[in-house]
Amino acid sequence: MSNTLNLIKKDPWLEPFKNAILGRHQHVLDKEVELTDNKRMTLSDFATGHFYFGLHRTNDRWTFREWAPNATKIFLIGTFNDWQEQESFALKRIDNGNWELILPAEAIQHGELYKLKVYWNGGCGERIPAWATRVVQDDATRIFSAQVWEPQEPFQFTKKPFVPKTDPLLIYECHIGMAQQEEKVGTFNEFREKTLPRIAKAGYNCIQIMAIQEHPYYGSFGYHVSNFFAVSSRFGTPEELKQLIDTAHGLGIAVIMDIVHSHSVKNEMEGLGNFAGDPYQYFYQNERREHPAWDSLCFDYGKNEVLHFLLSNCKYWLEEYKFDGFRFDGVTSMLYYSHGLGEAFLNYADYYNGHQDDNAICYLTLANKLIHQVNSRAITVAEEVSGMPGLAVKVEDGGYGFDYRMAMNIPDYWIKTIKEKIDEDWKPSSILWEVTNRRQDEKTVSYAESHDQALVGDKTIIFRLIDADMYWHMQKGDENYTVHRGIALHKMIRLITATTINGGYLNFMGNEFGHPEWIDFPREGNGWSCKYARRQWNLVDQKNLTYHYLADFDAAMIAIINGIKDFQATPIEEIWHDDGDQILAYKRNDHVFVFNFNPVKSFSDYGFLVEPGSYEVVLNTDSKEFGGNGLTDDSMEHLTNFDPLYKKENKEWLKLYIPARSAMVLRKTK
Structure with a gap:
């Protein structure tokens, strides 16, 4: 390895931290050698756990495997054996803490439900297999179970290989469940039929889909994942998601997934929280196990089995569903022992003071290497707020390998400006500095607001600008000063944010037309209502209202950006x-x-x-x-x-x- 990486050569201010940077880089190289049997195989060869673990059908039999080193007995139970423990469905311990069961083809059928009954010293419990690819919830009992999913006619993709357009990357961030007009949970099919055409017409070339991985609580926005290999069944079937992605590709739209590897839901019956009586099987020990702010569990990135699980998860979504990449959630939380909480990050020393989780850094770097090995055109985006240098720099140059990092300073700046400054104090020099304040060797995704600003407890830009007058003065001819001001500034804020990008631009679903109010998912406090967990497309469709002005402007702005070669x-x-x-x-x-x-x-x-x-x-x-x-x-x-x-x-x-x-x-x- 070179004594000086390009990351340091391009930023001499990193020279005092050379040893730390070189050490992290070497850690990745050493771990890759270890995982690939001294380079006898590739990372992609290593990340194939989903082919080995879980339930798989061959011509004449079913094979099921699970990693559960702390288990003493495991039974496969389900509708095929009336949920009873039977010796013919007992798994056998094989090697490395793995268990296996081989069944004749007629033993279980497509669509049947199943779980594991796991025993350990001092206890037992029902568990959903860690590698389950289909998990469903019973409407009456609200209990989740794995489901056998081997359709006779699996979906065949028609568009291959797909080449994403990234000059520039124009992301439409969306959530399947709340993408429909009706007060309900929307589906993959409805999104494909009704929402995708809107996105294509608006000119965006990429959708970033939230909440794909199965999660027990709908209101978590998909960030409390229980089943990492399972598509959330509340939106539809795996085939319907594949059809959505295939249709998007046909429209020239890339599809990236909001992937959650930064933490896991605490649930034990649905998730990995205490899989075989071992609360630390997948997660860090002692006080590092629980995330203090998110009420969730933190993966132990130092375990090779956990790396195998997470890296295989990346490869699975790329190959099985043809996703074009990932937006990694909660990267700041992964990078630091403190999860970034209470940290100021005022200077470079804050990134190299020994408070960083080198195991997590190693995982993220390996994940990027793997993803681009599986698909060289894949897109990876880091949601990271601390400003860690090298995040979106190539691995061989000493970086962590992401293609883009989120410019999270920009929406914070707009909120602060709108809240704290009168219009006369908006300084153009400050605005331009803020929207272009980034590391010059790293591409960013700029945005004025994302889903974060649309949640209950916060406000979208349009709601901050117009507030209650949105209820009374958005009719054409009835606009007051507040509405005129809000519409004008909404366009200007988006224009300067989108036209100063150095990589990509992101908009959250509906914000382009100034969707009113906030997002509030169904919960006990609102009577389990979907009233605020939907998108009111009728507002932009009604030409007697002013919302369509903002949508029309957004489309015109995106068209100009799209029309300039290598704009970013x-x-x-x-x-x-x-x-x-x-x-x-x-x-x-x-x-x-x-x-x-x-x-x-x-x-x-x-x-x-x-x-x-x-x-x-x-x-x-x-x-x-x-x-x-x-x-x-x-x-x-x-x-x-x-x-x-x-x-x-x-x-x-x-x-x-x-x-x-x-x-x-x-x-x-x-």
């Missing part, structure tokens, strides 16, 4: 800012982006030095078609004015009328 890779060049006027201008290639955050003052003949030529307006937040005032004539050709002072710089004056609280995008035509 083009440099952002600031042309001008004046915090007094609240004016900002920057360019990317032949496009100029101009913002006037001033709430009351419009400017005539405001000049910017740009390349000589002719410019046309291709997008204007103040256009009447997007709910603006229409104060400018956007059909006008804008010619630059010669100034001998700037002849050597090849710059001329572009003079514009810029209405208050508006933004425009111009393209150089010649």
